Amino acid sequence: MDTASPVRRGRGVSGNVPNRFDPYATEPFDDGWGSVEEERLRPPAVATTLTPERARSALSWNDSPDLGFDRSLNPYRGCEHGCCYCYARPSHAFVGLSPGLDFETRLFFKPDMAAILARELSRPGYAPRPVALGANTDPYQPAERRLGITRALLEVLERFGHPLTIVTKGAGIARDLDLLRRLAERDLVRVWISVTTLDSALARGMEPRAATPARRLDAIRVLNAGGVPAGALLAPMIPGLNDAELERILEAGVAAGATHAGWGLLRLPGELRGLFTEWLRQHQPERARHVLSLIREVRGGDLNDSRFGQRFSGQGPYAAMIGQRFRVAAKRLGVPERLAPLALHHFAVPDFAVPDDARSSARSDGQMTLF
Template sequence: MPDGSLGSPLPLHRGRGAVSNPPNRFERARTDAFDDGWGTLAATLADLPPLATSLTRDAARSALSWNDSPDIGFDRSVNPYKGCEHGCIYCYARPTHAWIGLSPGLDFESRLMFKPEVASLLEKEISKPGYVPRPIALGSNTDPYQPVERTLGLTRQVLEVLDRFSHPVTIVTKSAGVLRDMDILTRMAARNLVQVCLSVTTLDNRLARIMEPRAATPLRRLTAMHELSRAGIPVGVLAAPMIPGVNDAELEKVLDAAHAHGARAAGYVLLRLPLEIRQMFEDWLNAHMPDRAARVLALIRETRAGKTYDPRFGLRQTGTGPYADMLARRFAVAVKRLGMDQARENGSLDCSRFAVPAAEERQLVLL
């Protein structure tokens, strides 16, 4: 692929977020597009056809993923899918595709893996003697309601298990597809077992289309908030990521709109550019915003002690320096004005209701 330097032309796949497919960092060999003098490479790459999505079965042996990070408010999660068709260029989960031998670029959003046994695996894990329930995060790595969920329904199967076990769960999504499961979510909300958070990055449809091309439109996400709230399901908004010079000016507008549509909790995250995401994001900037790419990158470095990313715990979500501090103050003032809690209070969900159903009931469900 081209090197992504400022102003260099990059091929664009319609409906995809990434404009590059960087090599797997664990592989020694790599390939690069090269014009040998005939002058045909640019023309060949100028109008690429739509990139189809492929699905591969993931023979996972467990459903729960565990973490001890001090930066996030949960210690366990379930991800029915690896990779995400939403194609958000900034997605922090992109580098995980390198673990399965694929690229964090276009591969991440077009070559997906799914876990067909995720629900049965989860049931076995939370049925084990000694299991101590705490809220499970659904959608911590990739979106549980990405387009493929419409046909596979793995997220709904997970929710059905959690509902029967009265196990608390938090959901983060960019999709209005969460409304499909209103029946389960309403039952769980009545027992204080669920919180749903819609991620809203921008209210600008044009910006959303190039930044997160296959996610629901901003208005659809706000409408989903309204429907969830009206049904009595606790809903919040995650204004993330805030990208200096791109969408950070919208922070208050996003929070105001979410509050007007029923969100009563809020959070934000400053853009993170770990590993391959740095170059991919630069490629994207140069392709879509060449006039301000240099300025955006300079602002990002201001929030990361002169670098494009600072991985230190306690800092990687919010950054440092005057620009990051101002963003944090703006968020705090807006949240206070709106009366919204600053954190998603996972601890407020009821873990005391958890109970393993009788063996006979679990067998009937399997049948």
């Protein structure tokens, strides 16, 4: 990608980077008509496409000691929010696409996921533990308004009495307040709203199609007022870019009613190193060198450290300082250090589970029907 490329309005990154699994790479060639230079200076708008994907299973499993869950649900592949720092971007290479612009414009959804989940939860010997919704890409990205797959999953989890956690930047989560309230009444749900900055201009550059910071704080307020425990997730904290706001973000979250809070350090796996570096040079040219220097400082000299125990919190004095600042601010604001576990005893397979031939299908109005 040309480092002199202009910002592509409404998108997180300017273009695509090569897929690391593709044995062939392409590059633009000027045929003499000046079309390459014209497109570089005035990149055309790129529409978002949605493609159905048949899910083999609903639950994804992990054994990472860094995560507080061992299973997750990801109804969408790719994310239109377009966050320049999204650690999930490299996963788009697994389907033969680029972690760059493809990740935020060529999306996949799983229309039959709710029915598959119901069958998996009905299997003999299934042992419930909290399932994370939104561990990879956002379950409340713009497509959810039309497709309703996340809501269909919530309906299944409610019927089975299964505990869950949700991480999102989408203010659209408030549309499901009715379901979330019923789950919360049985201590089955906990929500984390990601708030990375209070600066709307910075947010517009980093997360161009996510809800504004003010709307995310409103979502925390609405959920908690409706009886749904919602907290603020200050992640990622990017050294030299948004980490100076840490205390102010936490204060705003608590003022909105946040019952819990957490933080995490920027991660730059795979192609994300180059994508984020390019974004910095385009959007924050005067700070780019300093930010990259601080990232290397907290990552042992590299731009990423994937080791367990290090990847979320970093290492060295600067990373330790961010962690200490969060702990001091959380204590001052009365944010609990530990959270009570979600309930497991409500789990039960309903008398009528899901027939073998059941499939979720899209209605004419774009919503999903479960059975």
